[in-house]
Amino acid sequence: MRATTRLIFGPAAGVYDLVTAQEPWRRHCRAMGEGIPGRRVLDVGIGPGVSGIEMLRAAPSRMLVGLDASPAMLDRARRHGREAGVPLALVRADAGWLPFADASYDGAAGHSVLYLLDDSDAALRELHRVVRPGGRVAFLEPNALDGLARLRAVCRAYGAGFRFGTSMLLWSIFSALYGRYTPDRIVAQLVRCGFVRPRISPAFDGLALVASAVRP
Numbered sequence: 001m002r003a004t005t006r007l008i009f010g011p012a013a014g015v016y017d018l019v020t021a022q023e024p025w026r027r028h029c030r031a032m033g034e035g036i037p038g039r040r041v042l043d044v045g046i047g048p049g050v051s052g053i054e055m056l057r058a059a060p061s062r063m064l065v066g067l068d069a070s071p072a073m074l075d076r077a078r079r080h081g082r083e084a085g086v087p088l089a090l091v092r093a094d095a096g097w098l099p100f101a102d103a104s105y106d107g108a109a110g111h112s113v114l115y116l117l118d119d120s121d122a123a124l125r126e127l128h129r130v131v132r133p134g135g136r137v138a139f140l141e142p143n144a145l146d147g148l149a150r151l152r153a154v155c156r157a158y159g160a161g162f163r164f165g166t167s168m169l170l171w172s173i174f175s176a177l178y179g180r181y182t183p184d185r186i187v188a189q190l191v192r193c194g195f196v197r198p199r200i201s202p203a204f205d206g207l208a209l210v211a212s213a214v215r216p
């Protein structure tokens with residue numbers, strides 16, 4: 001794991017917590033949860049827990065397991081789950097080596113996680129293994145907009161409030177350190193790792209992409 005990743009998702013985990021604990025982010029997490037059918041769902045890189053909490057709110061009867069490699073993030077997810085009254089089952093593990101049986105999940109989601117991984121192909125292949133045939137995966141990742149389009153999108157984000165606009169600005173700056181996704185790139189990666197029927201839609205005024213696909 002890169003040094004900046006260890007910092008942001010360890011000692012500075014509170015900063016990322018502030019980015020995600022906002023209604024626009026929560027709304028997108030709920031929408032992704034609604035788009036993944038099935039009772040048993042894996043949240044890869046659950047971070048401070050917002051994504052898992054909102055996906056469970058979208059489908060309260062499902063069983064969701066949240067996975068993260070950071071103890072600091074899992075501590076926050078555990079606390080936020082208790083505060084929200086939402087039962088989060090949490091596992092500490094590497095996304096590239098999932099401790100689950102083949103075809104043991106109906107679907108999986110990841111929110112701002114693939115672009116951070118040293119080997120995102122390995123994570124996707126592991127998801128291909130643990131998601132049952134016919135199950136859907138979905139990811140929200142930073143979009144590789146050009147400079148002017150990015151500036152305009154960040155300015156529009158401030159229309160949802162100063163805190164949210166600043167969060168999107170910081171997320172945009174941070175994502176530049178790792179490499180953002182174009183639609184073609186994330187579709188090619190999903191197909192390369194064995195998924196079919198990829199779909200792409202914009203999020204956060206184009207600052208993000210939501211990519212989903214099916215495990216054949």
